[in-house]
Amino acid sequence: MKKGFKDIENYRANLNRYLSKIGQNVNPEEMDELVKHFIPHRFSKKEMILAAGEFSNTAYFVAEGLVRIYYVKEGKEITNWFIKENMVFAPTYSILTGGANYSNYEALEDTIVLQIQYSVLESFYSKYHKMEHMGRKLIEAYYGAFMKKTFDVLFLSAEERYSLFIRDNADLLNRVPLRYIASYLGITQETLSRLRAKF
């Protein structure tokens, strides 16, 4: 246990619960073994966890706090994701292709993560069949979310996207500056205000 993370056992228990939901039949001892390999790390509000252009092989579980993922295009920040406590994130593009990462990962609040190298995760996948299954389900969940985001932007109206967002993330409305939410939804702040007043 690392000094300065008094709730580390609690964080690991939450991570265990998250992973056990995805890898439903993983043996509890194997899961405990894996979870111990996640290392806690602290980021202050506004600190960059990982910047675009960097290479990374690290996967993260948010134990406390909130992370914003965004890219910069023509000087403008486009917010793609918000990752709150008990969710995972990873620079999957860099991990899977070996290329430089396109997105920036910024702590929006004081944040504590549990992190692990993807290669360590993969060594567990190789060791235990049920972890391999969990690994497949994890990456499928990622791919599914990425596709869903892409198709939502293509096929849903701003109003539909907003409704989905508040259905799934009502708590974020009070935690995230509205300009980031507007950017996430692909609408202006004025449209967002109009939608908020309407619902």
Added chain:
Amino acid sequence: MTNTTPDTQKYRNQLKLNLLKICPDLNLFELEELTQKTSLKIIDKNEIFIKADSYSDSIYFIVQGMVRVYYEKEGKEITNVLLTEGDVIAGSYSYITGGKNFSNYQALEYTLALCISNQELEELYQKYHSIERLGRKIVERYYASFMKKTYDVLFLSAEERYNTFVQNNRALFNRISLKYIASYLGITQETLSRLRSKH
């Protein structure tokens, strides 16, 4: 399958080599069982074999031919993926999320694919560790290429996208009608012609 169909075993052997490229540590006995469970499907030129709004129930390993994946938006067809020998097709959105597909999958040539039902594949995943790993590797591969396509459209100029496409798909150029290539690159046919004469 009738006696007039092409030599299935020949294509199964070809499939084994393709899958070993994706996942080199496949167990050969397990791989044999997987390929024996596939059956050969003939897809006629221009046939749409997975439709938008449908649910996926099978995986297709292309052994000959070519497929384009497109969606329709405001009455316009947008080609976003081109697939050929060695590629794996799942109707991934439906396969992963359980929702309906957004895209249509159309054969651009007389196409042969070895097919297995999702259910049979799931059974093999449960039975064999190395087949489950293959499943993960396939998802990782198509997730990475989906991200790459997305980022290329965001960050590369039309000319850069054209050059990347030519480098990676030289052999495909003469097999695909230019209107699909233009749509894939997100440019007009006129721009495509201009780029072709320039390079």
